[in-house]
Amino acid sequence: MDQKLISNWSNIKSVPENYIFPLESRPGDLKIPTSNSIPIIDLNEAQKDDSDRANTIHQIIKAAQEFGFFQVINHGILENEMKETMSVFKEVFQMSDEYKQKLYLDDDLKTCKRFTSSLRYETENVHLWRDSLRHPAHPLEDWQHLWPENPTEYRECVGNFSVKIKELGSRIMDLISEGLGLKCGYFDNDLTGSLIISINHYPPCPEPSLTLGLSKHKDPYLITILMQDGVSGLQVLKDGKWITVEPLPHAFVINIGHLLEIISKGKLKSAEHRAVTNSSQTRTSAAFFIAPSDDCLIEPAQDLTHYENNQPILRSFKYKEFLKNFFDTLGDTDLILKSFEPPKN
Numbered sequence: 001m002d003q004k005l006i007s008n009w010s011n012i013k014s015v016p017e018n019y020i021f022p023l024e025s026r027p028g029d030l031k032i033p034t035s036n037s038i039p040i041i042d043l044n045e046a047q048k049d050d051s052d053r054a055n056t057i058h059q060i061i062k063a064a065q066e067f068g069f070f071q072v073i074n075h076g077i078l079e080n081e082m083k084e085t086m087s088v089f090k091e092v093f094q095m096s097d098e099y100k101q102k103l104y105l106d107d108d109l110k111t112c113k114r115f116t117s118s119l120r121y122e123t124e125n126v127h128l129w130r131d132s133l134r135h136p137a138h139p140l141e142d143w144q145h146l147w148p149e150n151p152t153e154y155r156e157c158v159g160n161f162s163v164k165i166k167e168l169g170s171r172i173m174d175l176i177s178e179g180l181g182l183k184c185g186y187f188d189n190d191l192t193g194s195l196i197i198s199i200n201h202y203p204p205c206p207e208p209s210l211t212l213g214l215s216k217h218k219d220p221y222l223i224t225i226l227m228q229d230g231v232s233g234l235q236v237l238k239d240g241k242w243i244t245v246e247p248l249p250h251a252f253v254i255n256i257g258h259l260l261e262i263i264s265k266g267k268l269k270s271a272e273h274r275a276v277t278n279s280s281q282t283r284t285s286a287a288f289f290i291a292p293s294d295d296c297l298i299e300p301a302q303d304l305t306h307y308e309n310n311q312p313i314l315r316s317f318k319y320k321e322f323l324k325n326f327f328d329t330l331g332d333t334d335l336i337l338k339s340f341e342p343p344k345n
């Protein structure tokens with residue numbers, strides 16, 4: 001397993017054949033300018049008076065409909081907590097090869113996993129230019145003791161941070177449920193019963209035009225709270241064109257997950273996105289996925305009157321089933337939906 005970890009390779013001058021994407025899925029133009037068109041939302045406004053709150057909700061819903069993405073500022077999490085946590089995340093990938101080997105535990109999606117490329121390394125055709133560490137974080141006491149022991153501050157620092165992220169997630173879900181006209185606390189149950197942390201580490205790549213750090217996908221959760229490290233690489237598909245999401249200091253990128261698109265009957269859009277590589281800088285990002293509990297049943301919100309955007313009508317399904325499908329199809333949106341079409345009579 002370990003020799004595959006890209007962060008353990010040294011002196012790579014060219015990209016191995018099994019990391020080269022077919023022409024049609026390569027990044028293409030690497031000089032896509034960073035775009036400031038993704039809306040930036042000041043969450044502090046939502047705490048002022050009722051009209052400011054209503055205005056913030058309006059901005060969130062509009063961004064979620066048009067882009068499926070927005071950035072939040074003045075979210076209440078301190079800048080130095082973000083910096084400290086990001087540096088702890090980066091340190092994990094600088095630990096010794098032997099240590100990183102030990103972090104790999106077993107094949108259960110629920111435990112702490114360190115892997116390279118995707119969770120389906122053995123069956124994917126092309127490997128991704130990334131190493132990853134992934135583990136659950138809520139409720140904290142169920143998982144914290146399974147997290148990496150090194151760097152020594154990992155458990156405490158990431159534990160404190162993840163509690164704040166979970167609170168931020170709940171605040172955003174409250175604003176979204178109000179914006180959709182759903183009853184107060186609609187998502188405040190096993191629909192948001194878990195939090196998964198996924199740290200992406202993208203080492204410099206000698207030929208970025210041939211590779212991808214993450215291929216095109218929708219996140220299979222409710223919302224994602226993403227912390228970037230200042231190096232750009234995240235791109236979002238908007239009206240058939242890729243746009244780069246500018247890393248803003250002290251902001252989080254929020255995106256609507258595929259499950260929220262389904263629950264909202266297509267009123268909110270889950271945009272496809274990917275990560276490109278670059279030849280000079282290591283990039284680290286940390287995705288915090290607000291996700292349902294394993295056995296949670298997913299179905300479109302009955303309080304919403306109609307379906308939008310040609311949203312397919314699906315049978316209700318278990319979140320666990322959806323997630324397995326996501327990994328088995330390597331994130332192929334059409335294939336995932338196929339298995340949830342209602343039975344034909």
Ligand code: OGA
Pocket residue numbers: 198200214219226233234273274275285287
């Ligand atoms: C993800 C993701 C983007 C990034 O982890 O699902 O889309 O910039 N990450 O690393």
Ligand code: NI
Pocket residue numbers: 217218219273
């Ligand atoms: Ni994603």
